[in-house]
Amino acid sequence: MRSRWGSVLRTPVGVSAAALLAAVLLLAVLAPLVWSAEADAIDTGSILRGSSAEHWMGTDNLGRDIFARVMVATRLSVVLALVATSIGVLAGLVLGTAPLVLGARAGRIVTAAVNIAVAFPGLLLALFFAVIFGVGATGALLAIGFAIAPGFARLTQTLVARVAGLDFVAAARLAGVGRARLIVRHILPNIGEPLMVNATIAAGNTLLAFAGLSFLGLGVQPPAYDWGRLLGDGLGGIYIHPAAALAPGVAVVVAGLAFNLFGEAMAKGIGRQTAAVPVRRWRRPAATPVQRVPGPDAVLAVEGLRVSFPGPVTPVRGVGFTVRRGEAVGIVGESGSGKTLTALAIARLIEEPGEVSADRLEFLGKDLRTGSGPALRRLLGTSLAMVFQDPTTSFNPTRRMGRQLAEVAEVHQGLGRRPALARAVDRLRAVRIPAAERRARQFPHEFSGGMRQRAMIGMGLMGTPALIVADEPTTALDVTVQKQVLRLLERIRADDSVAILLISHDIAVVREVCDRVLVMYAGRIVEELPAADMHRLARHPYTRALLAAVPDMTTDRDRPLAAIPGRPADPTRLPVGCAFAPRCPLADEQCVREDPPLVADVLGHRVACWHADLVVGEPR
Amino acid sequence: MASPTAAMAPTLERFADNVWLRFGLRRLGRLLVSVWVLLTAAFLMIHLIPGDPVRAALGIAAPPELVAARREALGLNDPLWLQYVHYLRDLFTGDLGVSTITGLPVAQVIGDRLPATVELALGGFGLAVAIAVPLGLGMAVLTRGGRRRQAELAFTSSSVLLAAVPEFLVAVGLVYVFSVALGWAPVAGRSSPDSYILPIVALAVGPAAALARIVRVETLSVLQADFIRTARAKRLPDRLVYARHALPNALTATITIGGLLLSGLVAGTVLVENVFAWPGLGSTIVQSILAKDYPVVQAVVLVYGLGVLVVNLAVDVTLALLDPRSTIRES
Numbered sequence: 001m002r003s004r005w006g007s008v009l010r011t012p013v014g015v016s017a018a019a020l021l022a023a024v025l026l027l028a029v030l031a032p033l034v035w036s037a038e039a040d041a042i043d044t045g046s047i048l049r050g051s052s053a054e055h056w057m058g059t060d061n062l063g064r065d066i067f068a069r070v071m072v073a074t075r076l077s078v079v080l081a082l083v084a085t086s087i088g089v090l091a092g093l094v095l096g097t098a099p100l101v102l103g104a105r106a107g108r109i110v111t112a113a114v115n116i117a118v119a120f121p122g123l124l125l126a127l128f129f130a131v132i133f134g135v136g137a138t139g140a141l142l143a144i145g146f147a148i149a150p151g152f153a154r155l156t157q158t159l160v161a162r163v164a165g166l167d168f169v170a171a172a173r174l175a176g177v178g179r180a181r182l183i184v185r186h187i188l189p190n191i192g193e194p195l196m197v198n199a200t201i202a203a204g205n206t207l208l209a210f211a212g213l214s215f216l217g218l219g220v221q222p223p224a225y226d227w228g229r230l231l232g233d234g235l236g237g238i239y240i241h242p243a244a245a246l247a248p249g250v251a252v253v254v255a256g257l258a259f260n261l262f263g264e265a266m267a268k269g270i271g272r273q274t275a276a277v278p279v280r281r282w283r284r285p286a287a288t289p290v291q292r293v294p295g296p297d298a299v300l301a302v303e304g305l306r307v308s309f310p311g312p313v314t315p316v317r318g319v320g321f322t323v324r325r326g327e328a329v330g331i332v333g334e335s336g337s338g339k340t341l342t343a344l345a346i347a348r349l350i351e352e353p354g355e356v357s358a359d360r361l362e363f364l365g366k367d368l369r370t371g372s373g374p375a376l377r378r379l380l381g382t383s384l385a386m387v388f389q390d391p392t393t394s395f396n397p398t399r400r401m402g403r404q405l406a407e408v409a410e411v412h413q414g415l416g417r418r419p420a421l422a423r424a425v426d427r428l429r430a431v432r433i434p435a436a437e438r439r440a441r442q443f444p445h446e447f448s449g450g451m452r453q454r455a456m457i458g459m460g461l462m463g464t465p466a467l468i469v470a471d472e473p474t475t476a477l478d479v480t481v482q483k484q485v486l487r488l489l490e491r492i493r494a495d496d497s498v499a500i501l502l503i504s505h506d507i508a509v510v511r512e513v514c515d516r517v518l519v520m521y522a523g524r525i526v527e528e529l530p531a532a533d534m535h536r537l538a539r540h541p542y543t544r545a546l547l548a549a550v551p552d553m554t555t556d557r558d559r560p561l562a563a564i565p566g567r568p569a570d571p572t573r574l575p576v577g578c579a580f581a582p583r584c585p586l587a588d589e590q591c592v593r594e595d596p597p598l599v600a601d602v603l604g605h606r607v608a609c610w611h612a613d614l615v616v617g618e619p620r
Numbered sequence: 621m622a623s624p625t626a627a628m629a630p631t632l633e634r635f636a637d638n639v640w641l642r643f644g645l646r647r648l649g650r651l652l653v654s655v656w657v658l659l660t661a662a663f664l665m666i667h668l669i670p671g672d673p674v675r676a677a678l679g680i681a682a683p684p685e686l687v688a689a690r691r692e693a694l695g696l697n698d699p700l701w702l703q704y705v706h707y708l709r710d711l712f713t714g715d716l717g718v719s720t721i722t723g724l725p726v727a728q729v730i731g732d733r734l735p736a737t738v739e740l741a742l743g744g745f746g747l748a749v750a751i752a753v754p755l756g757l758g759m760a761v762l763t764r765g766g767r768r769r770q771a772e773l774a775f776t777s778s779s780v781l782l783a784a785v786p787e788f789l790v791a792v793g794l795v796y797v798f799s800v801a802l803g804w805a806p807v808a809g810r811s812s813p814d815s816y817i818l819p820i821v822a823l824a825v826g827p828a829a830a831l832a833r834i835v836r837v838e839t840l841s842v843l844q845a846d847f848i849r850t851a852r853a854k855r856l857p858d859r860l861v862y863a864r865h866a867l868p869n870a871l872t873a874t875i876t877i878g879g880l881l882l883s884g885l886v887a888g889t890v891l892v893e894n895v896f897a898w899p900g901l902g903s904t905i906v907q908s909i910l911a912k913d914y915p916v917v918q919a920v921v922l923v924y925g926l927g928v929l930v931v932n933l934a935v936d937v938t939l940a941l942l943d944p945r946s947t948i949r950e951s
Contacts, residue, residue, distance in 0.1 A: 119654065119928065119929070119932055120928055121880075121886065121887035121888075121928065122887075123890060123891070124887045124924055124925065124928065127921070131665055131669065131909055131917055132668045132669055132670075134669070135909065135910060204784070208784075208789075209786075211786070211789075212786060212788055215788060215891070216891065216894055217906065217910055218906065218909060218910070231789075231792065235792060235895065238795060242796050242800055242801075245792055245796070246796060249789045249792050249793065252786075252789060253784075253785050256785075256786075257784055260784050261780075349849060349852055352765045353765055353767075381855030386853040388850065393846040393847065394847055394850045396847040396850075396851070396864075396868075397869065399865075407854070407860070408854050411857065411860065412855070456850075459850075459854070
């Protein structure tokens, strides 16, 4: 608690707001003692004078010093604001906790009344109450207090609702603690902090509102004066004597801001603070000799791909592979292994502050590392299709499905609105969406999850894709729908020899769809092997552990499911040696000391493990 | 041929299932309740005034016979429920009573003053939106992902400052700079077209700053959304990604919060009108409160309250049009 208040004072905004607020409060105490005599001294000899050595902000229509009057008015202005805020907070607390005290039915009426009152702006409520309570300081106090009460009632309700659901309140209730005691002892202490913050901000707004009412002549009445009154009196003479209107105006703004800023700084100190993230430039990788030359039928060739974020963290550390025409390649690994970032980096969808570098990144023979011209944009837009994990959030909720598909054709193929929509309907039909014409006019939320994912694939088919990058396309779907989506991908691949890069944490899914599998761990490929014979060929202990963790028909159901011991590697603290070593049963001194390179055998099967030759045969 | 009843049934079913219809009915119900509360509050306002409002309005020196006659004329001697019934009946027939000071029908006073206030409010609203949306969107695009920290700091601090300064102080400052010091605009009144500039700007500055902040924050969070990634994966040009995919989604959240600001703008006209001696409802209500001209006060409170309710309704309908999902959501 103390450290959090301390953190408020450590930020530059917090310090200046606190200093400003302290100055305002100090002035409220001292100013009347220092300047009272001067402020009330009527000098008919110098009426409405401008700035002079004696009166450096001039004098008003009775020859009184304006600077002194503004200073003296600090006390009344601040006191009135604080009292009005207290009235508002208290009334808000009473209204806001009323549902707890009165029970559900009466509580609902109070809540409904608060909801209606909240819809009206504070000034309007203040005017309404000012009519009832009458013109004058007391009336204005009550008016403003009651005007801010609904807002506080709403806030209290929200906070109470949050706290009332917590265990200790339920426990207190079960223990037979009375309602009043429950509120005072258990609930109020837990909502005090946000209430304080909002009350501080409200005090600033109240100060401004009070100035408004006094300015209108509805607040403080002469001979008493606050800033609003001084401002109202000074406005009439703004042509001859602007200082009389401007000085109290400035005072109101400064004092109001002091409260506001301090409240904001408190809120920020209490809530989490966003750390400044330094932005780094895109770094061109140093040219390094390329080890492998991709064949002429390569759709995608990646070499030495790295993705890093300021921190610095490098979640993808030198990934390389190729995907050939019509081939299905899977990437598997635990969450955090860098699979998704690899996919996004290939598709050039990593945004600042993320940084991508690669020794080679070619799609259909075009270098993706350089340039971002319209030609490249069209190539990627029509030939590279993306399917994302969550079809619920991956469509724009405010646009009709058909239009979201059609815009691809409009932008990249120059089709008109109508032909583009016709193509969209055709593509929806191609991914087996029934009543495609009607569905195209619907919004995403009217589609089921599986249909959305098929529509997403259909969107990729608006062009003539050579590669579909599918990032966990079935994870968010239920099992029967998963099958449909996978079968659809397979059919597209077979019909048009479209290559597929399937990213999944589910090794069973990958095995079903893909020809080849890349196993990723801690941002690197640790093994590349054919999908069909994984059980026999897997040599990396991590791959074998993944395979062992998949239950099949022969799994003994009485034994607990196999799990990989230990935790996934922390990308911010990677060891010098093999990242899997801490979890590996075969790890020895060499593994801890040196990171094993990814080595290919004659068949193209690659593995990065010092002990790859130790593990042959079926996994346990 | 299908029988007409068989053809009717699905139509009726669809009619009942229509989310728009249900949304409309629910929203209408809420509006009616709010209007009723407003009417009742305005009625009770007069009766909650401590002491005798007629005595207060006429002054202590007024003869008791005059007070009694005025009370009788205003129907204040009837039982409360009867007064309420009369009040509602009069409202529906358009009879808002007579000003106790000028003797003019209140409906006429409102009719004379309302257009000036509506001009001001609409102008202020239009200007605020015209500034806030492009500014907020632009700043979000420029400062996304922690880019341009300095620009972000400058924008947030200046918008906090501008949003915190109340409109009547902005008005005073504008008058000083543009009317007194530079002499570019008239200091007060509603005459030439250029007399509109300062009041509208004074009214718009605060809401524009606050709204721009909201637009920026909302746009930033929308830019993180999956569907923006989808739009980028479709390789749409940036302007389409921002204008077509980010903006409508940022606006739905913006309008919800911005609606409160806009109804605040309706109330803000009261203060701005008093600075510029604008012949609208805002100056009328203040003069009437000071003069204890309760029939006028009551009517102006009603008009302002209805204005706020209309703004809120417009906000909800716009939201529903922009984001079809909000028609299903329970409010």
